[in-house]
Amino acid sequence: MAEIIYNISAIIALAGMIIALYRMVKGPSIADKAIALDVMTIISISLIVYIAAISQKIIYTDVALVYALISFIGVIAIARYLERGL
Amino acid sequence: MLMLIGSLITLIGSIFLFLGALGILRMPDVYNRMQAGTKATTLGTILFLAGLALGYSHCTCWPRILTLILFIVFTNPISSHALARAAHHIGINLTEKSVTDKLAEDEAENGEKL
Amino acid sequence: MKDFKRFIVLFVILCIFWILFAGKEFNELILGFVASLIITILFYKKAFIFGEFNLNPKAIAYFVFYIFILLIEIIKSNIAVAKLVIQPTLPINPGIVKVKTKLKSRLGRIILANSITLTPGTLTIETKDDEFYIHWIDVTSENIDEATNSIVQNFEKYLEVIFG
Known part of the structure; x- marks a missing residue:
């Protein structure tokens, strides 16, 4: 029972990721695309931890942690680039 | 029993994540999209990860989940602030529904970008 | 005094993060303690932001x-x-x-x-x-x-x- 609910919530989060992907492809300005990328990153962090839980490997949560760090630095880099160039 | 509670918390979190993405799709301009994108996903991630940590306590050690949650709560507003500032700097306009834009007024008054 | 407060706050934050990440064996704790001390001695002069709150x-x-x-x-x-x-x-x-x-x-x-x-x-x-x-x-x-x-x-x- 509980496993089924976990799987359903992963599917719902994945549907959100597809919607954000649509906005990222379509988005009129570059800031829209960056925001959609940010949301996709956050959803994928959640899904990485989900995969770590169902495959019973603690080491995968480190991947999520490093991914969160890199995505934060990436978004800051995009913002700085938009503001005054690299 | 603990696993069932954890799974329900995860379900609520995933619904918030979905609504954040839906807000990205539906809102009219960049700044409103940012509001939906950062707020709904923050609580969504907190609940999703907390539910997983509760249900699979033997294989997702909670200190790491706690660090991840803290990191997301601290960095999510910073990244959205940086992007909003950059978007305003390069001159992306607000939607037509907007009432006021004090920042653009002040910039026009001083004759320079802040 | 202000330097001392900065030193303590930075050191405690680093130690808490080490305990959250790494295991709780004695050797690992000693290693994290020493590493935090070295980083704090190197960088506490630049961490001016940590000296700005009250500790009462x-x-x-x-x-x-x-x-x-x-x-x-x-x-x-x-x-x-x-x-x-x-x-x-x-x-x-x-x-x-x-x-x-x-x-x-x-x-x-x-x-x-x-x-x-x-x-x-x-x-x-x-x-x-x-x-x-x-x-x-x-x-x-x-x-x-x-x-x-x-x-x-x-x-x-x-x-x-x-x-x-």
């Missing part, structure tokens, strides 16, 4: 209380945004308003700006000295004082005690 018991109690207030605000803001998104007509009334803060310390202003971003319907766009420019999803007043009252006041009274 009242400030610490207010800090714990502030975290609870922030959690409640996060939950409220998420429900508000979720409600807004699922309505078919999108009843929004957005705009950028200006507010003023009384806080002097830089760390206090950073935390205030981040808290404003996490509360219902507000997003900090630009900060300039003591003025914040805030994107508000439902503008009720364009006046600077009324906007300050309804956005900033809620947090400011706690942060004033913590950061002095």
